[in-house]
Amino acid sequence: xxxxxxELNSQPECWIRAAEQAAAHGAALxxxxxxxxxxxxxxxxxxxxxVAALREGSGQGxxxxxxxxxxxxxxxxxxxxxxxxxxTTTEVLELLGGLKGRTRTTAIxxxxxxxxxxxxxxxxxxxxADEQSVVQTRFxxxxxxxxxxxxxxxxxxxxxxxxxxxxxxxxxxxxxxxxFTFLGRGWTVGLANExxxxxxxxxxxxxxxxxAMEYRHGPISVTTHGxxxxxxxxxxxxxxxxxxxxxxxWVAGGLDxxxxxxxxxxxxxxxxxxxxxDPDRPRHLTRxxxxxxxxx
Numbered sequence: 001x002x003x004x005x006x007e008l009n010s011q012p013e014c015w016i017r018a019a020e021q022a023a024a025h026g027a028a029l030x031x032x033x034x035x036x037x038x039x040x041x042x043x044x045x046x047x048x049x050x051v052a053a054l055r056e057g058s059g060q061g062x063x064x065x066x067x068x069x070x071x072x073x074x075x076x077x078x079x080x081x082x083x084x085x086x087x088t089t090t091e092v093l094e095l096l097g098g099l100k101g102r103t104r105t106t107a108i109x110x111x112x113x114x115x116x117x118x119x120x121x122x123x124x125x126x127x128x129a130d131e132q133s134v135v136q137t138r139f140x141x142x143x144x145x146x147x148x149x150x151x152x153x154x155x156x157x158x159x160x161x162x163x164x165x166x167x168x169x170x171x172x173x174x175x176x177x178x179x180f181t182f183l184g185r186g187w188t189v190g191l192a193n194e195x196x197x198x199x200x201x202x203x204x205x206x207x208x209x210x211x212a213m214e215y216r217h218g219p220i221s222v223t224t225h226g227x228x229x230x231x232x233x234x235x236x237x238x239x240x241x242x243x244x245x246x247x248x249x250w251v252a253g254g255l256d257x258x259x260x261x262x263x264x265x266x267x268x269x270x271x272x273x274x275x276x277x278d279p280d281r282p283r284h285l286t287r288x289x290x291x292x293x294x295x296x
Contacts, residue, residue, distance in 0.1 A: 004133040022149035028122035034078035043136040044083035049190030087114025161259035179227040183212040188233040195264035202279035203271035223248040
């Protein structure tokens with residue numbers, strides 16, 4: 001079994017621990033009413049998108065999500081939260097360094113012995129969710145669960161759905177598809193983006209992700225026999241029928257959307273295996289992007 005398989009299978013237990021710890025970390029996390037930005041790179045950026053939509057959608061405060069490299073420095077926030085598994089990503093460290101002394105910052109990381117612990121004002125360490133695989137699974141979803149619990153939006157049903165996602169077989173014929181599209185609405189747009197990234201990283205698959213209502217505005221044109229469209233969350237009325245009419249495979253997301261992401265992670269591993277790929281070692285990728293200092 002690969003590292004990524006072991007790690008994605010451990011997610012229910014990690015989520016339980018994160019949810020239990022949320023109250024203890026409350027002072028380091030955004031308070032209701034604060035204006036907040038959540039930043040990250042790659043997977044962490046897509047988790048930031050999900051958290052931002054959850055927080056603002058639940059009425060707890062204006063919340064934006066940015067790739068760390070694209071943070072708008074002229075904007076004013078009460079707090080910036082950085083998601084970084086490794087704690088060494090160049091763009092995140094540079095951003096936190098630039099915010100030092102003028103904006104309160106919180107870093108959520110997996111490793112307490114990395115530079116991010118000196119760069120952020122508050123640091124939350126989820127070392128029990130750290131990973132050996134380059135491909136992120138449990139750290140990302142555990143960080144999201146911590147924040148979801150902090151917002152009062154996590155329930156035991158989410159963990160139960162994750163167990164179902166790990167135990168239930170994938171839809172017949174899905175692994176053999178040539179193209180995959182993931183759709184979301186609201187906070188699940190970030191999850192759809194992350195599902196697509198997992199497929200590209202681990203399985204080198206042709207994968208796209210969109211807000212569900214945008215799918216009719218062009219992307220549906222590539223849907224046909226041998227392609228799959230997977231909805232994370234509740235689908236817009238009539239969309240499933242439209243996808244089936246193209247000959248494409250429609251996958252309905254009946255579980256909690258975060259558990260549906262676990263199913264997508266399993267799909268990425270299964271497609272990688274069918275193509276003879278090692279999902280732990282995706283080509284051209286490393287655990288953290290550390291850039292050499294630029295000379296001026």
